[in-house]
Amino acid sequence: MESLNKIEVAARNKANYLKAKEAFNKKQVDQCILFYALTHEVKSKQSEKGREGIKNFLEGLHQSWEDIQITVEHALAEDNWVMGRSVATATHTKVVLGVQPTHKKITATFWDLHLFNEDGLIIETWNLMDNLAIMQQIGLLK
Numbered sequence: 001m002e003s004l005n006k007i008e009v010a011a012r013n014k015a016n017y018l019k020a021k022e023a024f025n026k027k028q029v030d031q032c033i034l035f036y037a038l039t040h041e042v043k044s045k046q047s048e049k050g051r052e053g054i055k056n057f058l059e060g061l062h063q064s065w066e067d068i069q070i071t072v073e074h075a076l077a078e079d080n081w082v083m084g085r086s087v088a089t090a091t092h093t094k095v096v097l098g099v100q101p102t103h104k105k106i107t108a109t110f111w112d113l114h115l116f117n118e119d120g121l122i123i124e125t126w127n128l129m130d131n132l133a134i135m136q137q138i139g140l141l142k
Contacts, residue, residue, distance in 0.1 A: 006079050013116040014077035017084060020122070025069050029058045037121040044126040054125075065090035065106075080116045085109065092138050099138045108133045 004012065016035050023032035033051045041049045048056060061068055068090040075084045087109050092102045108130045115124040135141045 009116075009120075010077035010079060010082075012120050013080065013082050013114075014075055016116070016120050016122075017075060017077075017082040017114060018072060021070050021072055021084075021086070024058060027062055029055055029062070032058060035122055037117055037119075037123045040122055040125070042125045042127065044128065064094055064096060066093055067091050080118075082114045082116065084112050084114075086112070096138055097135065097140055099140050102138055104137060106134060106137045108137075 020032050020035035023029070023035075033055045036051050036054050038051055039049065040051060040054055041047075042053070042057070047053050065088075068088060070086050070088050072084055072086045075082060077083075087107060089105060089107045092099075092104050092106050094101060110127060110129040112128075113126040114122045117123045132141070
């Protein structure tokens with residue numbers, strides 16, 4: 001197989017990033033995790049390593065926020081890196097951070113940076129979520 005140039009690698013990785021988000025939105029977590037390497041690691045917080053760790057994280061999001069949807073506003077790719085800025089929306093129907101459900105629509109921005117391997121799979125992830133916005137919208141902070 002002919003090797004890809006840097007532009008093709010970046011385009012493939014960005015496409016895989018977007019496909020993973022699409023699968024997440026459809027609650028197809030088993031499909032979503034196929035875009036992650038078996039040795040995947042979240043670097044922005046201590047978490048379980050590997051596909052099982054990311055699967056547990058994604059399933060937990062769907063359990064806490066049953067109607068969660070992610071809209072990718074920007075996705076930039078360079079070589080083996082993809083950076084995204086997305087908006088997550090969900091209805092507060094479960095206890096979150098000790099706060100009883102408000103049934104309000106919650107919106108929060110997050111950024112994620114992913115390092116891809118030569119096969120186009122995500123091997124490392126860094127996340128930054130606007131938790132202050134979530135806490136304000138569910139009434140935890142004024």
